Amino acid sequence: MTDHILRMRGITKSFPGVQALRDVNLSVRRGEIHAICGENGAGKSTLMKVLSGVYPYGSYTGEILFDGEECRFSGIRDSERRGIVIIHQELALCPQLSIAENIFLGNERATRGLIDWNRTNHEAGLLLERVGLHENPVTPVSELGVGKQQLVEIAKALAKRVRLLILDEPTAALNDDDSAHLLDLLRGLREDGITCVIISHKLNEVTAIADSITILRDGQVIETLDTAKDEVTEDRIIAGMVGRDLTQRFPPRANRPRPGTGAEALRIEDWTVHDPTRGRPVLSGVNLTLRRGEIVGLAGLMGAGRTELAMSVFGRAYGTRISGRLYKDGRPIEVRTVRDAIRHGIAYATEDRKRYGLNLIEDIKRNISAAALGKLARRGWVDDNEEYRVADGFRRDLNIKAPSVLAVTGQLSGGNQQKVVLAKWMFTDADVLILDEPTRGIDVGAKYEIYTIINRLADEGKAILVISSELPELLGLCDRIYALSAGRITGEVTREEATQERLMQFMTATTSSGT
Amino acid sequence: MTSISSPDAAVGGAERRSPEPRRPARLPRLSLNLRQSGIYVAFAAIVVFFAVITDGALLQPQNISNIIVQNSYILILAIGMILIIIAGHIDLSVGSVVAVTGAIAAVLMVNHDVPWPLAVLITLVAGGLIGAWQGYWVAYFGIPAFIVTLAGMLLFRALTLTVLGNQGIGPFPDEVRTLANGFTDGYLGNVGLGPLGGADLVSLLVGAAVIAGMFVTQWRARTGRLRYGQQVEPLPLFLLRLALAAAVIAFVVVQLARFRNLPWVLILLFALVLGYSLFTNRAVAGRQIYAIGGNLQAAVLSGVKVKAIVFWLFVNMGVLSALAGIIFAGRLNQAGPTAGNAFELDAIAAAFIGGAAVQGGVGKVVGAVTGGLIMGVINNGMSLIGAPSERVMLVKGAVLLAAVAFDVWTKRRAATAVR
Numbered sequence: 001m002t003d004h005i006l007r008m009r010g011i012t013k014s015f016p017g018v019q020a021l022r023d024v025n026l027s028v029r030r031g032e033i034h035a036i037c038g039e040n041g042a043g044k045s046t047l048m049k050v051l052s053g054v055y056p057y058g059s060y061t062g063e064i065l066f067d068g069e070e071c072r073f074s075g076i077r078d079s080e081r082r083g084i085v086i087i088h089q090e091l092a093l094c095p096q097l098s099i100a101e102n103i104f105l106g107n108e109r110a111t112r113g114l115i116d117w118n119r120t121n122h123e124a125g126l127l128l129e130r131v132g133l134h135e136n137p138v139t140p141v142s143e144l145g146v147g148k149q150q151l152v153e154i155a156k157a158l159a160k161r162v163r164l165l166i167l168d169e170p171t172a173a174l175n176d177d178d179s180a181h182l183l184d185l186l187r188g189l190r191e192d193g194i195t196c197v198i199i200s201h202k203l204n205e206v207t208a209i210a211d212s213i214t215i216l217r218d219g220q221v222i223e224t225l226d227t228a229k230d231e232v233t234e235d236r237i238i239a240g241m242v243g244r245d246l247t248q249r250f251p252p253r254a255n256r257p258r259p260g261t262g263a264e265a266l267r268i269e270d271w272t273v274h275d276p277t278r279g280r281p282v283l284s285g286v287n288l289t290l291r292r293g294e295i296v297g298l299a300g301l302m303g304a305g306r307t308e309l310a311m312s313v314f315g316r317a318y319g320t321r322i323s324g325r326l327y328k329d330g331r332p333i334e335v336r337t338v339r340d341a342i343r344h345g346i347a348y349a350t351e352d353r354k355r356y357g358l359n360l361i362e363d364i365k366r367n368i369s370a371a372a373l374g375k376l377a378r379r380g381w382v383d384d385n386e387e388y389r390v391a392d393g394f395r396r397d398l399n400i401k402a403p404s405v406l407a408v409t410g411q412l413s414g415g416n417q418q419k420v421v422l423a424k425w426m427f428t429d430a431d432v433l434i435l436d437e438p439t440r441g442i443d444v445g446a447k448y449e450i451y452t453i454i455n456r457l458a459d460e461g462k463a464i465l466v467i468s469s470e471l472p473e474l475l476g477l478c479d480r481i482y483a484l485s486a487g488r489i490t491g492e493v494t495r496e497e498a499t500q501e502r503l504m505q506f507m508t509a510t511t512s513s514g515t
Numbered sequence: 516m517t518s519i520s521s522p523d524a525a526v527g528g529a530e531r532r533s534p535e536p537r538r539p540a541r542l543p544r545l546s547l548n549l550r551q552s553g554i555y556v557a558f559a560a561i562v563v564f565f566a567v568i569t570d571g572a573l574l575q576p577q578n579i580s581n582i583i584v585q586n587s588y589i590l591i592l593a594i595g596m597i598l599i600i601i602a603g604h605i606d607l608s609v610g611s612v613v614a615v616t617g618a619i620a621a622v623l624m625v626n627h628d629v630p631w632p633l634a635v636l637i638t639l640v641a642g643g644l645i646g647a648w649q650g651y652w653v654a655y656f657g658i659p660a661f662i663v664t665l666a667g668m669l670l671f672r673a674l675t676l677t678v679l680g681n682q683g684i685g686p687f688p689d690e691v692r693t694l695a696n697g698f699t700d701g702y703l704g705n706v707g708l709g710p711l712g713g714a715d716l717v718s719l720l721v722g723a724a725v726i727a728g729m730f731v732t733q734w735r736a737r738t739g740r741l742r743y744g745q746q747v748e749p750l751p752l753f754l755l756r757l758a759l760a761a762a763v764i765a766f767v768v769v770q771l772a773r774f775r776n777l778p779w780v781l782i783l784l785f786a787l788v789l790g791y792s793l794f795t796n797r798a799v800a801g802r803q804i805y806a807i808g809g810n811l812q813a814a815v816l817s818g819v820k821v822k823a824i825v826f827w828l829f830v831n832m833g834v835l836s837a838l839a840g841i842i843f844a845g846r847l848n849q850a851g852p853t854a855g856n857a858f859e860l861d862a863i864a865a866a867f868i869g870g871a872a873v874q875g876g877v878g879k880v881v882g883a884v885t886g887g888l889i890m891g892v893i894n895n896g897m898s899l900i901g902a903p904s905e906r907v908m909l910v911k912g913a914v915l916l917a918a919v920a921f922d923v924w925t926k927r928r929a930a931t932a933v934r
Contacts, residue, residue: 341818359806381799
């Protein structure tokens with residue numbers, strides 16, 4: 001009999017009108033790394049919320065056995081007392097507080113109600129060492145990158161004497177370097193006897209690190225794989241997740257242009273941008289050309305300046321002391337505001353659609369029209385019916401899954417939200433589309449649809465720049481790929497020449513380890 | 516609503532589950548509609564309640580007229596305020612701006628004998644400049660509106676005292692008093708309405724025209740939507756809704772026609788509500804206010820001129836405050852140093868009772884005006900039954916809290932319906 005630290009039996013959880021989990025059984029062995037895979041909406045996060053007491057006992061049916069004892073958590077503090085700690089996808093740190101304060105938040109090192117700062121900072125230092133983060137504990141968290149913040153979260157969990165650590169999409173926002181570091185750390189924790197449950201979309205990481213993999217679909221467990229015994233491949237996991245064989249992750253593209261043949265759409269020359277708060281250059285002397293009918297990739301590690309490049313070109317939405325030249329269809333253009341950019345046919349779909357891309361409390365219709373409302377107006381008055389017709393056209397065309405365009409975008413799944421963002425920019429009649437992480441946080445099936453749309457836009461003669469942290473995505477989608485490292489273009493490869501190794505070399509070229 | 520046991524149970528319009536979220540729209544839409552329409556139901560309930568406990572005194576011709584005239588300036592402020600709140604800001608200075616613009620108008624008309632139309636124009640421009648001052652700090656300098664207008668509240672109160680030299684100035688010319696307090700003339704005389712007695716013909720005709728206009732525009736909107744293949748509410752429901760609205764309008768107009776015809780401020784209010792509703796629903800700039808309040812960053816990255824729009828919203832608020840200032844001073848026939856005290860609170864409360872969301876991005880002009888009327892009816896009804904002012908305050912506070920609690924509750928319910 002194997003030693004299970006956790007057994008969840010017959011977990012069923014309903015929301016009004018939806019059954020999120022149906023008779024789910026999950027057994028986690030002591031000291032293993034257990035991955036949970038599934039498409040968005042499959043019930044992964046719900047299951048973890050049940051486990052951690054976010055959904056208290058009584059709001060679900062079934063039982064949770066932790067260390068063989070039945071647990072009836074009434075809240076997250078309850079589960080934490082038992083050593084179950086969850087780290088959510090959206091990090092829950094207070095940016096203005098120091099690392100040490102964050103680590104011991106709600107768990108303060110205090111004597112008689114007064115915080116012992118020496119002890120706090122000293123113990124924080126020890127924990128930081130353990131997670132391999134070389135920072136001063138008094139540094140405010142806001143000065144750290146996402147990767148380091150993730151480590152602070154783990155240190156925070158360790159401070160609570162964690163025994164079962166749950167990580168929800170821990171590497172979604174991390175670049176490959178930081179991800180690798182994080183995975184190493186998890187392996188280290190495993191040796192210390194800490195059990196990990198990790199939810200991830202990144203299947204290569206899952207297969208690399210997990211001891212067991214549980215696949216969820218539509219709120220039910222499809223199967224649990226043991227990587228020591230079963231033959232585990234990414235394709236097998238995907239097949240389990242989507243319930244069908246996804247023979248190809250990328251749609252075929254019939255008429256790929258030969259490199260360098262399309263008409264030039266946008267040329268960026270000697271583009272230099274400075275950080276608005278610290279004043280140091282984030283991009284220096286970048287040259288980049290986009291051609292019609294071509295999908296161009298932009299690879300780079302976190303902090304290389306990918307988003308900064310896109311946003312500074314898009315009407316100087318980022319950066320100060322910007323210098324350089326822009327050419328549209330061969331002619332020099334001045335782009336000083338976002339409106340200028342839109343007028344010149346440039347579109348930018350942000351990497352964070354919820355924070356920067358969509359008005360989540362508004363319906364699909366009004367989100368699609370938001371960037372080109374003038375097109376629907378006569379003398380300043382918007383034609384509601386025309387707006388509906390346009391939006392409904394996009395809904396059908398892009399297969400946005402919603403009962404009607406009057407559905408609120410905040411209620412849509414990630415893939416459908418992304419389609420709304422794409423529709424919004426398609427409606428501006430842009431012929432240069434910069435898509436920043438177009439498939440982040442989107443499930444496999446929806447990714448395929450997004451790729452299909454991108455292909456179609458290119459076939460229509462638009463120039464497309466795709467920014468992505470996932471190299472396989474760039475390799476599968478793009479005709480040509482630029483690599484950006486520390487604010488400089490360090491390489492440019494065609495589809496044929498491109499390999500992950502080659503790109504990684506460019507992406508890490510001249511990168512100083514820095515702060 | 517608690518969780519249900521079977522996914523197929525048809526509760527709250529729940530759909531059968533399917534792997535891709537087909538479920539989203541129905542439930543939240545229902546609560547959204549509740550959020551927007553609940554206010555009218557609440558208003559009707561409050562009116563009926565006070566009509567009953569005052570033995571119908573609430574709905575007497577003179578009292579209806581009083582409610583409108585006494586609350587007109589708050590309603591005007593509420594219109595400007597809801598726009599600012601939709602954009603995610605706030606204006607705490609409107610009470611002081613009412614005072615200072617009233618004082619400016621008084622000094623011009625009473626002390627300097629400036630002809631009243633010119634004086635009104637100058638006062639409105641002054642209000643606009645005050646709004647521009649605050650709009651600059653909020654939109655272009657980036658100081659939170661709460662702070663800017665809190666400072667404005669003190670600044671413009673100080674300015675009021677300076678302009679007035681610490682004393683009330685009056686009386687105002689008749690025309691201004693008529694605008695604030697007066698009624699349309701009976702140009703066509705009276706007609707008999709049987710047991711109801713005589714009523715002003717012009718008022719009745721205006722009322723009939725408003726009802727007819729409402730029917731025509733609503734019908735055209737409906738057929739327009741049908742032509743585009745959109746869903747519309749079932750015809751009987753549509754007609755019932757219109758008939759109800761028509762009945763309310765007819766009742767109010769008949770009562771007013773029996774008393775002293777239509778108050779001028781009612782006509783002014785009607786024009787403002789119509790104009791601003793059209794602006795927020797249909798104008799490009801008006802629609803962009805919602806985009807700004809809904810997600811500021813997304814609006815910026817969609818090319819919305821956020822700074823300019825916020826700036827002009829404050830200018831607009833200043834002009835409307837000046838209008839309210841003139842009407843308030845005209846009604847009292849004097850501009851006083853304490854004029855407009857706590858008006859900002861009534862205007863803000865009206866907006867939130869009327870369905871504005873605390874975070875911005877949601878709200879309607881008609882809702883804000885209804886919210887203002889709810890408070891007006893509570894004020895009026897409670898004074899009719901002789902309740903002391905502390906109890907009126909208590910009830911108003913409770914209503915405000917309940918309205919916002921309702922808003923937060925519907926939002927939370929919508930949020931938990933997903934995943």
